[in-house]
Amino acid sequence: MHITDLDTPALLIDIDQVKRNLHRWQKFCDQWGFKNRPHIKTHKIPELAHLQMEYGAVGITCQKVSEAEVMADAGITDIFLTFNIVGKLKLSRLRELHQRIRMRVVADSQEVVEGLNEAAMGTGKPLEVCVECDTGMHRCGVGSPLEAVKLAEFVRSRKHLQWSGFSTYPTTDAALIFMDEGIRICENRGLKIEEISGGGTPGMWKLPEYRGFTEHRAGTYIFNDRITVSGGEAALEDCALSVLVSVTSTSGSDWVTVDGGTKTFSSDQYGQTGFGVVQNDPTCLLTRCSEEHGVLQKGETKPSFALGEKLRIIPNHACVVSNLHDMAFVVSGEEVVGQWNIAARGKLQ
Amino acid sequence: MHITDLDTPALLIDIDQVKRNLHRWQKFCDQWGFKNRPHIKTHKIPELAHLQMEYGAVGITCQKVSEAEVMADAGITDIFLTFNIVGKLKLSRLRELHQRIRMRVVADSQEVVEGLNEAAMGTGKPLEVCVECDTGMHRCGVGSPLEAVKLAEFVRSRKHLQWSGFSTYPTTDAALIFMDEGIRICENRGLKIEEISGGGTPGMWKLPEYRGFTEHRAGTYIFNDRITVSGGEAALEDCALSVLVSVTSTSGSDWVTVDGGTKTFSSDQYGQTGFGVVQNDPTCLLTRCSEEHGVLQKGETKPSFALGEKLRIIPNHACVVSNLHDMAFVVSGEEVVGQWNIAARGKLQ
Numbered sequence: 220m221h222i223t224d225l226d227t228p229a230l231l232i233d234i235d236q237v238k239r240n241l242h243r244w245q246k247f248c249d250q251w252g253f254k255n256r257p258h259i260k261t262h263k264i265p266e267l268a269h270l271q272m273e274y275g276a277v278g279i280t281c282q283k284v285s286e287a288e289v290m291a292d293a294g295i296t297d298i299f300l301t302f303n304i305v306g307k308l309k310l311s312r313l314r315e316l317h318q319r320i321r322m323r324v325v326a327d328s329q330e331v332v333e334g335l336n337e338a339a340m341g342t343g344k345p346l347e348v349c350v351e352c353d354t355g356m357h358r359c360g361v362g363s364p365l366e367a368v369k370l371a372e373f374v375r376s377r378k379h380l381q382w383s384g385f386s387t388y389p390t391t392d393a394a395l396i397f398m399d400e401g402i403r404i405c406e407n408r409g410l411k412i413e414e415i416s417g418g419g420t421p422g423m424w425k426l427p428e429y430r431g432f433t434e435h436r437a438g439t440y441i442f443n444d445r446i447t448v449s450g451g452e453a454a455l456e457d458c459a460l461s462v463l464v465s466v467t468s469t470s471g472s473d474w475v476t477v478d479g480g481t482k483t484f485s486s487d488q489y490g491q492t493g494f495g496v497v498q499n500d501p502t503c504l505l506t507r508c509s510e511e512h513g514v515l516q517k518g519e520t521k522p523s524f525a526l527g528e529k530l531r532i533i534p535n536h537a538c539v540v541s542n543l544h545d546m547a548f549v550v551s552g553e554e555v556v557g558q559w560n561i562a563a564r565g566k567l568q
Numbered sequence: 569m570h571i572t573d574l575d576t577p578a579l580l581i582d583i584d585q586v587k588r589n590l591h592r593w594q595k596f597c598d599q600w601g602f603k604n605r606p607h608i609k610t611h612k613i614p615e616l617a618h619l620q621m622e623y624g625a626v627g628i629t630c631q632k633v634s635e636a637e638v639m640a641d642a643g644i645t646d647i648f649l650t651f652n653i654v655g656k657l658k659l660s661r662l663r664e665l666h667q668r669i670r671m672r673v674v675a676d677s678q679e680v681v682e683g684l685n686e687a688a689m690g691t692g693k694p695l696e697v698c699v700e701c702d703t704g705m706h707r708c709g710v711g712s713p714l715e716a717v718k719l720a721e722f723v724r725s726r727k728h729l730q731w732s733g734f735s736t737y738p739t740t741d742a743a744l745i746f747m748d749e750g751i752r753i754c755e756n757r758g759l760k761i762e763e764i765s766g767g768g769t770p771g772m773w774k775l776p777e778y779r780g781f782t783e784h785r786a787g788t789y790i791f792n793d794r795i796t797v798s799g800g801e802a803a804l805e806d807c808a809l810s811v812l813v814s815v816t817s818t819s820g821s822d823w824v825t826v827d828g829g830t831k832t833f834s835s836d837q838y839g840q841t842g843f844g845v846v847q848n849d850p851t852c853l854l855t856r857c858s859e860e861h862g863v864l865q866k867g868e869t870k871p872s873f874a875l876g877e878k879l880r881i882i883p884n885h886a887c888v889v890s891n892l893h894d895m896a897f898v899v900s901g902e903e904v905v906g907q908w909n910i911a912a913r914g915k916l917q
Contacts, residue, residue, distance in 0.1 A: 226657040229916060260859060282860045302827070302860060303816045305876045308575040327819045330875050358861040359817040359825045467652045468708040470676045476708045478651070482891050486835045510609060510887060511631045511651060512707040526679050527654045538859060542831050543891070545914040565894040565914065567578060 220555040222548070223529045227465040228479040230540070230547040231531060234556065236459035237267070237441055241274040244423070244440050249275060251427045256280050256299055258418060258438035261538045263563035264547065265293030267441065278321070280418070280436040284312045285566030287322070293562070296320045299416070301386060301436065303331045303351070303359060310338040318342050325351040325386055327360045329373055332380065339379035348374050349386040349416060352401070354394035360387065364400035371410065383414050388436075390417030395429050402431055421450045444537040445491050460540065461498050461531040463548075464513065466524045474516050475524045479532065480508040485543060487536040497521070498531040505532060569904040571897070572878045576814040577828040579889070579896040580880060583905065585808035586616070586790055590623040593772070593789050598624060600776045605629050605648055607767060607787035610887045612912035613896065614642030616790065627670070629767070629785040633661045634915030636671070642911070645669045648765070650735060650785065652680045652700070652708060659687040667691050674700040674735055676709045678722055681729065688728035697723050698735040698765060701750070703743035709736065713749035720759065732763050737785075739766030744778050751780055770799045793886040794840050809889065810847050810880040812897075813862065815873045824864050824873045828881065829857040834892060836885040846870070847880040854881060 222231060248255040257271045258280040268279050268290055278297030281287040287298045297320065304313050304324055316322050317339060326332045326348050339346035350370045353360030361367045367385055374382040385401055387394045398415050405412050417429065418436035420443075426435055439446070442460035443453040462483060468476035484494045486508065494513065497503035502518030515530075517523065524530075534540045541547070542564050549557035571580060597604040606620045607629040617628050617639055627646030630636040636647045646669065653662050653673055665671050666688060675681045675697050688695035699719045702709030710716045716734055723731040734750055736743050747764050754761050766778065767785035769792075775784055788795070791809035792802040811832060817825035833843045835857065843862065846852035851867030864879075866872065873879075883889045890896070891913050898906035 226655070226916065303825070305816045305827075306575070306814055327817055328875070331817075353819060356858075357820065357823075358856070358858060358863050359819055361819060465655055467654045468676055468680075470702060470708055470710060471706065474706075476652070478654075481834070481836065481888060485830070486837075486888075487830065488835075507707070509705075509707060510891075514707050526677070539830060539835075542859075543914075544916075546916065565892075567575065567893075567895065 222463060222550055222553050222555055225463055225548060225555065227463050227529060228483045229463045230544040231461045231463055231550050232547050232559070233459040233461070233551070234549050235551055236457065237270070240441055240443060240457060240459060241271060244437065245275045247424070248435065253426055253432070254434040256416070256434050256436050257441065258282070258436045259286065259290060259563065261438035261441055262541055263561045264559050265290060265295070265562055266559050268293070268295050271441070277434070283566065284309050284316070286563040287316055288312065289563040289566070291316055291320050299323045299436070301325050301351070301388070301418070303327060305331060305334060310334050314338040314342060317346050323347040323349060323383055325349050326370070326374065327351040329370065332370070332374055332377060336377040336379050342379070345379055345381035347381050347383040349383045349414065350374065352385050352387040352397055354387045354397040355391060356388060364397055364404055367401050368404045368408065368410065371405070384412045384416065386416040388417065389419030390422060390426065390429055390432060390435065395431070398431050420447055420452055424452060439537055442537040445496065445533055445535045446489050449491065455501055455533065458498070458533045460537045461533050462495070462540065463529055463531055466526055466528045466530070469524060469526050471514070474506070474514050477505070477513040477515050477530065477532070478511065479513045480511045482510045483543060484508060484513070484532070484534050485536065485539040487539050489536060491535045495532040495534045498533050571812060571899055571902050571904055574812055574897060574904065576812050576878060577832045578812045579893040580810045580812055580899050581791070581896050581908070582808040582810070582900070583898050584900055585806065586619070589790055589792060589806060589808060590620060593786065594624045596773070597784065602775055602781070603783040605765070605783050605785050606790065607631070607785045608635065608639060608912065610787035610790055611890055612910050613908050614639060614644070614911055615908050617642070617644050620790070626783070632915065633658050633665070635912040636665055637661065638912040638915070640665055640669050648672045648785070650674050650700070650737070652676060654680060654683060659683050663687040663691060666695050672696040672698060672732055674698050675719070675723065676700040678719065681719070681723055681726060685726040685728050691728070694728055694730035696730050696732040698732045698763065699723065701734050701736040701746055703736045703746040704740060705737060713746055713753055716750050717753045717757065717759065720754070733761045733765065735765040737766065738768030739771060739775065739778055739781060739784065744780070747780050769796055769801055773801060788886055791886040794845065794882055794884045795838050798840065804850055804882065807847070807882045809886045810882050811844070811889065812878055812880055815875055815877045815879070818873060818875050820863070822866050823855070824866065826854070826862040826864050826879065826881070827860065828862045829860045831859045832892060833857060833862070833881070833883050834885065834888040836888050838885060840884045844881040844883045847882050
């Protein structure tokens with residue numbers, strides 16, 4: 220089936236471009252000796268997690284227990300859950316996951332650690348815990364290298380836990396300074412750090428400058444989007460995720476209406492102008508969105524559109540777009556070659 | 569079950585407040601003689617569409633064919649679809665809906681009208697069409713009253729269509745001026761206008777000032793949110809939709825982390841500061857969000873939070889929040905009394 224035979228709006232994944240993106244990053248990680256542990260929050264699709272593993276990922280990263288459950292059910296056996304797991308209900312689900320597969324989690328306080336320790340009790344194997352460090356993002360994590368080491372020692376004192384190292388997001392110059400100091404304190408105390416785990420697609424190609432980090436959790440690199448393009452991590456032609464829309468009104472003078480708005484593209488902007496661009500003509504900008512209407516500015520090289528014409532739009536932020544759609548079409552060139560459920564989206568917890 | 573027994577994040581609908589909101593608006597419409605045709609894009613839940621009908625709505629409004637299909641399947645028999653329906657696939661679905669229930673649609677060009685005419689051919693009854701008018705929103709619609717009347721005459725000339733009147737969004741002073749002129753031209757040409765349909769929760773209480781309008785399509789009024797509160801249409805205690813979240817990190821000095829970010833609340837702001845407020849303590853603001861983390865500023869009257877503490881957050885924009893969740897819990901006071909699938913969300917088209 221040709222992509223223009225699809226009804227709209229429809230999420231498209233260019234599988235050939237996905238493979239090029241996976242290959243390029245995996246090769247880079249292998250070359251520099253970093254463990255690649257991709258964050259599946261970007262796609263939430265088990266088939267793509269498996270593809271990342273086939274290309275050489277050591278495991279995957281999830282942000283929610285529900286994501287990890289979907290991925291474990293689909294056969295992924297090594298998951299780093301980079302979110303404080305708190306509360307009886309989630310801890311009991313974490314316990315079940317820990318019994319089934321290799322799980323590593325994070326903690327940023329003694330109270331979180333105590334909950335994890337209780338969850339791992341009687342499972343016959345220690346639960347691996349990284350100390351989450353706030354290296355500048357200020358959304359969670361311990362605030363200083365000394366606190367990080369003290370919490371690591373606390374983890375080590377708990378019977379059912381195994382301390383694995385430090386984690387942070389994103390990997391930046393400030394994170395490097397934090398981890399350098401953490402490593403120094405650990406050395407003074409005779410603590411061996413197994414893993415220093417960072418993340419983020421922005422700046423990922425600078426990873427070799429961040430000595431000490433052993434593992435990287437990139438998410439968006441699988442698809443790329445306008446944000447990664449504007450950050451210089453990828454070119455527009457490296458973008459593998461697009462949304463097929465139709466022109467539904469030509470009543471405007473210098474714009475047309477398409478059948479995708481903030482419920483299709485989200486309202487994430489992160490410094491971008493508008494909400495997306497036409498893939499093969501980036502002078503055509505999706506300038507305004509209401510919930511289901513998108514207003515597309517006519518471009519310099521494309522001054523007119525036909526009613527019903529179908530267009531592929533590259534969104535600002537891939538991770539939130541996949542979260543809005545229940546399924547995606549797999550495309551190769553202009554052909555639809557499959558479809559995948561976005562199985563880990565919309566989960567309650 | 570008490571709401572704090574729910575895992576988080578979870579979407580909560582306060583059914584008692586919903587009923588108060590429905591009653592207040594329906595009474596107002598009845599008093600002033602407006603037809604109430606609520607827009608279900610705010611909730612996407614068939615049970616709530618039926619409740620709106622029970623309170624006296626003349627029918628509902630949908631923005632997508634897929635929403636209309638879900639609502640028709642659930643037994644709603646009168647739907648206004650306020651989006652240009654374009655393309656063979658959607659037109660054939662519209663045709664099926666038209667054969668099953670009373671459908672009214674919009675059009676803003678002769679080309680759209682021709683597609684509708686063809687879709688209604690052989691169905692044994694005319695398809696009702698309103699001419700969509702661009703009265704200032706500039707996202708679709710004909711641009712002048714004269715064009716609107718000319719397109720109305722074109723609809724009237726098509727064999728399988730029935731012209732129903734004019735529609736626009738939102739209802740504003742500019743819309744009133746547009747419609748006044750449209751009415752004048754119609755009178756000169758001997759055209760009888762059945763319906764002038766406007767919409768929007770902002771400004772809905774000013775509707776009696778907008779003479780000529782016969783029908784109103786409000787969406788958010790069923791729940792209310794921070795945007796309607798800041799617009800003066802409702803008070804914070806009138807908000808019926810909230811998201812239950814847990815405190816998952818207390819590592820910050822003047823903030824805590826909760827387990828809901830832009831994938832739970834969306835990044836819609838529309839002039840609001842932050843992304844939401846704690847329901848019973850609006851000095852606690854959800855100031856920053858990444859995808860799954862929310863950073864909640866400690867409030868003046870609530871200077872501390874316990875790890876695992878559960879909080880109800882009133883979001884900025886209810887319509888996009890319900891679109892992010894697959895299901896909602898129905899609550900009365902602090903008790904969970906049911907749960908509903910958000911059946912019309914995440915549909916492909």
